[in-house]
Amino acid sequence: DVIMPQMGESVAEGTIVRWLKAVGDSVDRDEPIFEITTDKVDAEIPAPEAGVLLEIKVGEGETVEVGSVVAIIGSADEKPSGGGAKKPAADAPKKEEPAAPAAAAPAADAGDRDRADMSAADLRRTRSTPVVRKIAEEHGIDDLSAIDGSGLDGRVTKKDILAYIESGAHEAAPAKPEAPKAAAPAKAAAPSAGRVELGIPKIPVNVRPADTVEKMTGIRKATSDNMILSKHYSAHVHTCFEIDYTRIDRLRRKFKGQYAERGGKLTFTTFLAKATIDALKAFPIVNAAHDGDNVVFRGNINLGIAVALDRGLLVPVIGDADDLSMLGLSKRIADLSERARAKKLMPQELDGLTFSITNPGVFGSQWGTPVIPQPTTAILGVGTIEKRVKVATLPDGTDTMVIRTCGYVTLGFDHRTIDGAVADAFVGHLKQTLEGFDESAM
Known part of the structure; x- marks a missing residue:
């Protein structure tokens, strides 16, 4: 039997998005046979064993509980059922109803x-x-x-x-x-007690004949709920700084070949992650969590790097990021981003977030005002990095125009926990680290 897998402790069900194999097809062990979506992650599920797909019990678009049988794989000499998902679904109540009288008899x-x-x-x-x-x-x-x-x-x-x-x-x-x-x-009054229902009514939408209605994916629905929740609980404030990336750009060009030879991928995000970790060590309140009554200071830094996908936004988490070198960070960021796009992430790689970085700059945005993921207290938004004309003062005191590589970063922070002065000092520390990045850290 092929079952709906457990994709995280809090995930109770999953939706079949697409079958990658048809009834009668041969499958190899660990070959992806169907794609699922949950409120945690999208994933391709591999075959538990080699054989022939004899029956598909759950159709595309149907949601079933974890542990439910969704398909049957058998040997080549067994006859495929040919039945779809509708037949087993209709048969299910008939199997359940006689059970009660039988037990009571x-x-x-x-x-x-x-x-x-x-x-x-x-x-x-x-x-x-x-x-x-x-x-x-x-x-x-x-x-x-x-x-x-x-x-x-x-x-x-x-x-x-x-x-x-x-x-x-x-x-x-x-x-x-x-x-x-x-x-x-x-x-x-109890934001820490699991999922919180805010009682926000749904807005009625008049669907016209020319309109198309598309059901929200599990990831999109979870994002929707979490954003509303965050806006309800956190006192969002944002502060924006301009960063001169000229030195970072030179270091990136100098070392990216060496990193590639060792399995790494040196990008601006790698430098930003490293500088962010240093700033979080200096200002641990920014790495804390807030439950409404208490501030929880985290003992480690689990850094989330947001990845934009067609089906929604995922934030893979680099656990114990403060223990990694620049090379280690470059490898982990590249690996998680690639597997997020390939739907290969495991649910535990989306848990434990203490601070996150989102990058609207990849689409050309100068800066943004990101929403804080609960129950963390801050998030860093990175704007587009580009060459700009700046005024520089020469040694003799005269001013001149120079070309520099620059971009904005925005810190969204929860004012219940973090004061404005602390937030500004945090971003100032980040700016100083990036603009004077220590080459020995490479």
Whole structure:
């Protein structure tokens, strides 16, 4: 059996984006056979063994729980099923429904049957995914035991609850929609207690005949939720400095060949990462986290480098970046960026962020005002790097015009934790390190 893999501790389900193989195709062990998306990462999933793809149980666009069987691989002499995802989905309830009477049949009396029913209800209520519970809350459904679950052990799946909502069965309880309003202040007061629902209503959109509706990817939806959350909690302030990269540019040209020979890729981002790490060591408050009541000073620096993709933004994390040399940083940045674009990242490579760098400058932006990833307290935005005309003072005191390689950097910081003077001192330290970069660090 090919199952939906566990793509991180908090990931409970995944969506099949595309099948890379068809029923009847031969597959090799570790050969990618389908592509999934979750709220953490997009990934190509390899075959657990060599053989022939006999059956596809879950179609493209369908979401299933972690551990669900999505396909079957067997030997070449076995006959392919040819069945698609719809047939197994329709068969699932039929397999589940007889299970309850079968378990209840040997019961001694009605009391035992009631206890068996209660156990099944508890399973459906408690063993549901975060996505299902979120949908239930949005629609005022606070008792999932009323829904027949088709998932493992009677779990209520996303498909189950959407079908239940479409049936209109939940509309008989008019008082339930008010519950989220009463609960909202309590939830807003505890940003550290997992995912926080802000109770923001959806904006109705009138879809016209010429329009096209496209479902948001897991990554895009997670980004959307996190950005709204951050704007709600953090007191965003930004400070912008101009950096003279002329010395950095010369060092990059001088050493990039040597780095390439040793498996590295020396870019401006490598220098920025190194200088950022030095500044974070000097100003540990910028590397801290804020939970609403406490400031948590991190014991290490886990540096995130944002990667823009067609399907959304990913921020791979370089763990213990403060332990790496320039060569080590150049290798890790290149490796994570390449694997992010190839959908080869693992969920743990997106966790543990303490500070991040985003680079709108690759698209020509002079500077930006990036949003702080929660629960970190700051983020660095890097503008485009270009040649500019500057005024320089000669030794005799006269001024002249010179060509310099320059660009802006912007620090977005949470004013609840970081004062403006500290933020400016942090970027000033970064600027000084970059403009006078020590060649011995290469």
